[in-house]
Amino acid sequence: MENWKPKTKLVHAGTKRSQFGELSEAIYLTQGFAYDTAEQAEARFIETGPDEFIYGRYGNPTVAMFEQRIAALEGAEDAFATASGMAAVSGTLFSMLRAGDHIVSAKALFGSISFVIDDVLRRWGIEVTLVDGTNLDEWRAAMRPNTKVCFLEALSNPTLEVIDIAAVAEIAHAYNATLVVDNVFATPIFQRTLDLGADVVIYSATKHIDGQGRVLGGVVLGTTEFIRGTFEPFNKHTGPSMSPFNAWVLLKGLETLALRCEAQADTAMAISQALEGHNKLSRLIYPFSPKHAQYELAKAQMTKGGTVISLELTGGKEAAFKFLNALKIITMSNNLGDSKSLVTHPATTTHQRLSDEQRAELGISDGLVRVSIGLEDTDDLIGDITQALEQA
Numbered sequence: 001m002e003n004w005k006p007k008t009k010l011v012h013a014g015t016k017r018s019q020f021g022e023l024s025e026a027i028y029l030t031q032g033f034a035y036d037t038a039e040q041a042e043a044r045f046i047e048t049g050p051d052e053f054i055y056g057r058y059g060n061p062t063v064a065m066f067e068q069r070i071a072a073l074e075g076a077e078d079a080f081a082t083a084s085g086m087a088a089v090s091g092t093l094f095s096m097l098r099a100g101d102h103i104v105s106a107k108a109l110f111g112s113i114s115f116v117i118d119d120v121l122r123r124w125g126i127e128v129t130l131v132d133g134t135n136l137d138e139w140r141a142a143m144r145p146n147t148k149v150c151f152l153e154a155l156s157n158p159t160l161e162v163i164d165i166a167a168v169a170e171i172a173h174a175y176n177a178t179l180v181v182d183n184v185f186a187t188p189i190f191q192r193t194l195d196l197g198a199d200v201v202i203y204s205a206t207k208h209i210d211g212q213g214r215v216l217g218g219v220v221l222g223t224t225e226f227i228r229g230t231f232e233p234f235n236k237h238t239g240p241s242m243s244p245f246n247a248w249v250l251l252k253g254l255e256t257l258a259l260r261c262e263a264q265a266d267t268a269m270a271i272s273q274a275l276e277g278h279n280k281l282s283r284l285i286y287p288f289s290p291k292h293a294q295y296e297l298a299k300a301q302m303t304k305g306g307t308v309i310s311l312e313l314t315g316g317k318e319a320a321f322k323f324l325n326a327l328k329i330i331t332m333s334n335n336l337g338d339s340k341s342l343v344t345h346p347a348t349t350t351h352q353r354l355s356d357e358q359r360a361e362l363g364i365s366d367g368l369v370r371v372s373i374g375l376e377d378t379d380d381l382i383g384d385i386t387q388a389l390e391q392a
């Protein structure tokens with residue numbers, strides 16, 4: 001299996017058949033597990049083997065299949081699935097940090113992550129320094145002897161900044177800090193984040209891994225030492241476990257993940273080329289557009305530019321709202337990575353909580369819209385965006 005290519009791993013890795021030989025993975029919808037003998041129960045509580053389970057909060061066979069499949073794809077030693085992407089992010093940070101520790105994080109953060117890092121961690125006596133993720137000097141200057149974690153989102157939301165992961169990993173490791181990367185926007189298909197030097201990779205499986213808007217899920221990937229020694233002891237007791245049903249949906253999502261991500265990224269690339277220089281746009285942000293500020297870095301770190309494009313309309317909020325309301329195929333919603341193309345106005349929705357000043361600092365202007373490209377026909381999407389821009 002080690003030598004299988006990603007698409008083969010996505011279909012087969014982690015599959016465990018019961019005595020019935022079912023073709024599709026079974027959903028083990030059970031809260032717990034029965035023991036044959038008292039001795040077996042005792043032994044299992046001392047050490048739980050790979051195919052042994054105790055209680056749904058600690059682990060489940062369907063969830064384990066999902067964990068093993070995504071770990072094989074990512075090239076990680078181990079993985080732990082969670083109820084949502086935020087359970088994965090907060091479970092990672094809470095299990096690693098204690099009062100008096102320090103975390104350095106890129107400041108362009110998903111809204112809920114910003115709440116966890118900038119509010120909850122501070123409340124719990126953890127020191128927080130936020131840096132411009134693209135500025136390596138800021139990372140260097142922020143490091144302290146008590147820095148335990150460096151955190152960043154590979155491709156920031158919604159301005160798609162690209163951070164030099166290998167360089168940040170080197171800075172983090174010089175202080176024995178752990179580099180945690182939220183890899184949602186880069187996807188496991190386009191970026192080998194562990195190979196670049198990250199220690200822990202996190203996904204909201206709600207996004208591309210489901211990819212069809214059905215369930216919430218998250219997963220944390222890293223060394224066995226980290227997953228079993230740090231993440232699991234905290235999280236099996238605090239309760240963010242993934243439902244076996246959701247694990248099954250996400251296993252099925254993994255089977256088509258590469259096909260979907262590649263098709264969506266190809267369409268995103270074609271749309272970015274078709275819209276380049278459009279007179280209603282003051283900015284078009286796509287990592288594989290030659291005009292992107294970190295184009296070379298994006299090309300070096302990723303194999304494709306991802307599935308999201310951000311567009312800044314010249315007429316501010318009024319133009320952005322007219323554009324959103326005029327779209328006929330692209331649907332207004334805040335998910336991403338979905339087979340349906342989705343559009344979001346970050347300033348009034350996902351990033352509404354931020355001050356005007358913070359939004360300006362992150363480049364989230366009133367004219368900015370984020371478009372997550374789906375599986376529809378490329379020409380239909382270009383037509384939809386073009387007609388809506390004309391009305392804006």
Ligand SMILES: *Cc1c(COP(=O)(O)O)cnc(C)c1O
Pocket residue numbers: 084085086087089110112113153157182184185204205206207216217218
């Ligand atoms: C959606 C998202 C999350 C949170 O995931 P949920 O499944 O919604 O909890 C975290 N990080 C990024 C980059 C996301 O897009």
